[in-house]
Amino acid sequence: MRMNKKLLALLAALFALSIFAAACGDDGDDETTDTAAAPAATEAPAEAADEPEEEMMEHLGDGSLGVVQVEAGGAVQIRSLNAITGDVAFFGLPLERSVALAIEDYGPIHGFDVDLGTGLDDLCSNDGGQAAAQIIVADEDVLGVIGTSCSGAAVAAAPLITDAGMVLISGGNTSPALTSDLAGTAGENYSVGYYRTAHNDLFQGAAMAQFVFGELGLTTAAAIHDGDPYTQGLAQAFADAFEAEGGTVTGFTAVNKEDTDMVPVLTEVAAGAPEALFFPIFQPAGDFIADQAPGVSGLENTVLLAADGLLNTNYLALPQTAGMYFSGPDTRFGENVNQSTGKTAQDFLAAYEEQWGEAPAAPFWAHGYDATTLLLDAIAAASSVDADGNLNVDRQGIRDHLNSVEGYSGLIGTINCDDFGDCGAARITVVQNLGGEENAEASMDNVVFSFAP
Amino acid sequence: MSSSVGRIPLLEMRKVNAHYGAVHALRDVDLSIYEGELVCLLGGNASGKSTTLKTLLGMLKPTSGEVVLDGEVVNDRPTSYRVARGITMVPENRRLFKRLTVRENLQLGAYLRKDSDGIAADLERVYELFPRVKERLGQKAGTLSGGEQQMVAIGRALMSQPRVLLMDEPSMGLAPALVQQNFELISQIHEAGMTVFMVEQNANMALGIADRGWVLQTGRVVLDDTAEALLANPALRTSYLGGSKDSGDAAEGSGEPG
């Protein structure tokens, strides 16, 4: 598996090189784009001189990160970077599709079409995020990226993408390390220019802790992560919140993503005889934990809980997950309307079903949709059309707009962005699996506990 | 035993040429071995002795000429076919399957045979011939002494019910006392009726027990006579040692692998 990823990374790097080479090759024949973009990006005075003509179109931004010019007839470039292959494709594909649908619903920006290019794959890994980010930043026309799906990929992708002046808005990342601790301290992987509509897992951890301690009345719990920033952050958030509630954390450990025999790790946590076991990890490791836990001495009656990484119909259909609890984003979107497109969740699901012939397999599609409309709004606010009919987009302006988002109405509810890029609605629910393949869809909506900060 | 002149040869090479890549290893070699004979092929290093054996067994294809086994041209037949038709070899340095038991080595000799009664009878004959082998049946072949290994190697070859037994350098790598013993073994099985074709560097020992012999020099047969005549022929020494005083134990030349 590792070798596979390395190979993919290598191929991706080669691909990036070839794109770069192609771009260089273009220089000779097509100087106009280059000369048009270069002065615009570097010469602020020239911009200032043009200002009188542009007075009619106010836009955000001071040009400090450069300006991207889209020629008349061209398209605004944004990208999608999600986990669209591998074990977590069920999670990344709806995100990628939600970006496409949002662009379709949004329509053109100041008359310019929005181009999504080819969907990039974050492989749900650090390596994958890095490789894809390098491909993206090689194209200087890209304004913003919707992604990544996995926090682990964002850790590598966010610095690269934001350093290039672009913004990265994720509908799927939830690790606290990517934004802040919600108390004013930036997380260790925070990059300026990173935003997300997904919730910060400190909320999810707190929700699960409240549910286990308050609702289920259990006082001892253990947590297992797999070393991925998302799983580790969430397990830690849960453990901290659970102790804050007054419970005792009897074990906190990790597995390998590739492990199948979970008896050793389960025996390790069984030594503390926990009443609840929270494992916010992914498939397939999650399959094996749920399957093998009841067979380990000391865990026969332990309540099993997991998080949104395992909250999908595929996992819920497994016999061993019947009765398990899952935390995740509140998907009861009801009559919420996205203010930029005027669409509701029902409209979205109908369009999704029509286009891809299935319902989204994981719950973050609405977050991806709102992330995209936020980005398109920000591009609109940061751009102006000049006398030649070109669209000039100020990169800093995009960030200025996102930093000031407040009271935005999205599919996921009311969105406010904080100082560290957290724009989520932070509404968490806990659902219980009704059991059985036939109930998998219904289980997704079988809410037993709701949480709002 | 007297040679059987006038009958059809059991094994024959007719004007055989063979190449290892660019090396012309055999040049127009004519050999004929009759039933019941003990004949030897003498020659120095890289003279083409091993190539002759490989060509006879089908491990190397001749570039021209014919290999004839019991009247049938077998140029295009694989080794297993020729073994089934009654030809086998005791390889140089014995090359037993050292990690297999003595019994398994003997059984593998009879790999192509289906007659379990015949196999059992032949096993008994081998035990009769080499009583010491019987005591070692359950042992790994690699644990035997050099002399015992030679017995097993011959026994393994006999198990395929050969009509002609090829022997590649039976004196190679053995202590002088064992060499003597080995040649006694060979004449013993020859006297029991086996046709033997022996390839050897040690001319005196070989001609001491053989009926006839050939001398090979750089892939060409230079002498062809009865054993007595060859021993008496002063040309033997010059032609086959080529003036060199190399010991018979030296490795084969690089132009002739194996």
Added chain:
Amino acid sequence: MDEGAPPSGAPRPRLLRPRTRVDWFLTVIRVAVLIVLAVGFMAFIAQEINPDNPFARWANPDATGLTGAQFRGLVISGIAQGSMYGLIALGYSMVYGVLGFINFAHGEVFMVGAMTGMITSNKLADVGLWESNFIGSLVFIVVVSIIVSSLTAVVMERVAYRPLRGAPRLIPLITSIGVSFFLQNASVVLLGPASKSYPNVPDWVKAKHTFLQIEGAKILVIVVAALSMAALWYYVDRTKTGKAMRAVAEDAEIASLMGIDVNRTIVKVFAVGGAMAGMAGILWGILFRSVIHTTGFLPGIKAFSAAVVGGIGHLGGAMAGGLSIGVAESVGPLLILEPLGVSGVSQLRDAVAFSMLIIVLLVRPAGLFGERLPAEDRA
């Protein structure tokens, strides 16, 4: 099968009589490893006697110790896992024996077996046979899976390795890595990238049985693995084909002189190795009930390590190597590392498995049952 090395005059590892600097260095490492193992083990014993005793506290203040049932569970789980490693390792070992190279794609043959079992068992479950006649269905999927994985191995040999016969051994080795990628990607293309599950097994398979409190599935795995191993031993040690395999492994040229068709024998070796891997694939499916295209990778690498630990080319060694790696990685983290205060020990199970390989090679370079290879035989 070999029992013990013949007195071929091979030098024993110079454990206690170091002669060169390298020997000194190796001796120091060996002693250090033994000290770590001893301290960890003693800390575990101390912890088991009483987690609050000073030595256990010194080693790891958070230690809690294990109950007897938990320890037994670990060992059983290690044996079950190890039996599967052993079955896969047989294929590595046999192919190495006859061709002298490591067929890295063998882990993928195991994956193909597990995938075949998944498809077949789900089809049986669809028509209701899986529930109504579990044992019969199991036999059926074992047969199908053995056929498919043997065929995979045979085709692999014919297409990828036979044309390379006679090439330097590095060439087929690298080819086998390519074959491995090919099979993984073929599985993604044919079956998709998501993990796929086996149908639910009857309760008696999941339930713990009175005998030692072992789950039925694990008893099944251990028993079937032992039977397969016995059948293979009989096949290789007692049958004519088995003798031919061993003869080809030792000296292909002389084997052909005996009238053995070397190519056919090599094909049979691949087929038998593939059958064992297919059997392991089914056991994997019954025990874990989930397969994905990368299922073969890690078990494949561990089985390869098991073959080396046992002494590559030695069938009993492969099984012993598999069992020792399985038990070591299951028990090792909690028995040695946790009492030493290492955190997140369960994540270190792979490290434990591969450390086991290194430790065995440090002490016995030819593996537990292996014979020392002459230099020219080392690939």
